[in-house]
Amino acid sequence: MILFAVLVAAFAVSYLLLRHGRHRDAARWAMAVAMMFAGVSHFLDPASFVQMLPDFVPYRHAVILGSGVIEILLGIGLLVPRGRRREIALVLIAYLLAVFPANVYVAVTSVSMDDLGGGNPWLRLPFQAVYIAWVLWAVPGALEPLRAIGRRRDPARADHDPLVP
Numbered sequence: 001m002i003l004f005a006v007l008v009a010a011f012a013v014s015y016l017l018l019r020h021g022r023h024r025d026a027a028r029w030a031m032a033v034a035m036m037f038a039g040v041s042h043f044l045d046p047a048s049f050v051q052m053l054p055d056f057v058p059y060r061h062a063v064i065l066g067s068g069v070i071e072i073l074l075g076i077g078l079l080v081p082r083g084r085r086r087e088i089a090l091v092l093i094a095y096l097l098a099v100f101p102a103n104v105y106v107a108v109t110s111v112s113m114d115d116l117g118g119g120n121p122w123l124r125l126p127f128q129a130v131y132i133a134w135v136l137w138a139v140p141g142a143l144e145p146l147r148a149i150g151r152r153r154d155p156a157r158a159d160h161d162p163l164v165p
Helices: 002-017 023-044 046-050 060-077 082-109 121-138 144-153 155-160
Strands: none
Touching (some): 002 023, 002 121, 023 121, 060 082, 082 121, 082 144
């Protein structure tokens, strides 16, 4: 729940700084701040994040630190010039989907979330969808790279696709 609070607060500040009317830019900046905040949190209190992984996961501490690095890089990536934002948004969405099982594990096994902002661990699950929807809205055309791949692979549309010889 802390991540969502950071996201909303960062959106409000970004919206005011970027001047009214630039909602999507403010949303993108807010997600960047939230991801960097989450990533740094992995380094400040790794033990709290390690408990989110089942015991059978090898090198849990390294996994947590690595995921922190990934979150920081994805946050920075959302701030790059437009050229690669769509791809970075897709990687961020893939990352959010990849960490979803850890949130399920926390909810199912009743892992204490007190060190990470507490709250009901079951509420974390639908928030993953909120974060994904946020990224899709904040980065217009984020799904376009996937659509382009689909067009190249769909033989029925090959005669209409200028990329296919």
